[in-house]
């Protein structure tokens with residue numbers, strides 16, 4: 208059996224290596240300084256394609272700040288071996304620099320249906336934490352949703368909520384905030400050294416440098432109503448930056464606008480554009496901090512687009528063409544021209560976190576760390 212697993216491992220490495228040759232990497236250049244950026248804020252509009260952005264600007268009559276960022280390029284959405292993905296594999300490519308099976312959260316399993324022989328690549332948050340920086344995860348999904356889990360947990364299936372929550376409780380992150388999930392409560396967070404908050408007032412009262420698990424009314428996060436003392440994604444982003452910035456070494460923060468995807472699945476255009484506009488307000492908050500700070504890079508992208516939004520030139524209408532994930536490239540917006548991302552070019556999704564690691568000063572021997580527990 209061991210011999211068979213070794214053979215599978217070797218074949219997988221070969222396949223990954225050959226596959227890697229076809230990756231689009233021209234969007235990454237050598238034109239950057241290693242370690243130039245002390246802090247990085249990675250913002251993921253779940254399900255947000257180019258037409259989501261365009262529809263929001265047209266239908267809401269707004270100029271989205273992400274569209275004014277100085278560098279725009281495109282990213283593919285490939286998961287392991289196929290040019291399609293879900294939020295689990297899509298987020299894992301963005302958190303670990305590794306393409307994995309659809310459904311996998313921060314792991315590279317040899318068998319997609321088994322907990323045996325899981326290979327655990329390092330996430331960006333874990334990388335910076337081990338170096339003394341602060342790290343946080345903010346989402347409008349539940350905290351155990353696929354994207355926040357990709358950055359803060361490791362398991363072979365996104366539905367393994369108990370495993371995800373156990374990882375999140377013990378991973379030493381500085382903050383994890385989003386919609387409520389059953390496996391997390393005041394007792395088990397306190398037992399693991401977290402301050403637990405479940406409303407906006409308590410969230411805003413948190414002190415810089417504190418460690419907190421935040422779980423809020425999920426319906427409010429989904430519909431941007433804020434009727435139950437629930438923070439918006441913009442407020443969570445501002446507060447998270449304030450808390451993490453207390454660490455002199457720097458920080459990595461992931462912010463996910465999850466509802467763009469959810470409303471795209473249900474073909475609810477009004478709420479799609481509302482969610483995209485809300486997400487953009489959070490981007491504005493991150494950019495405002497980055498400009499003041501001078502050592503912070505902001506990267507905005509998507510794990511995939513959803514709903515196949517099209518525009519009818521004659522009627523001026525936007526419409527959905529399906530209710531699942533698209534197989535098209537997504538936008539990548541970068542807040543600076545000196546971070547090695549080249550405007551107008553294409554990049555492989557897994558190269559986005561790798562380049563983030565480089566500008567934070569982590570070399571090839573540190574990230575991606577693909578074989579931490581390879582047997």
Ligand SMILES: [Zn+2]
Pocket residue numbers: 254294468469472513532
């Ligand atoms: Zn989705």
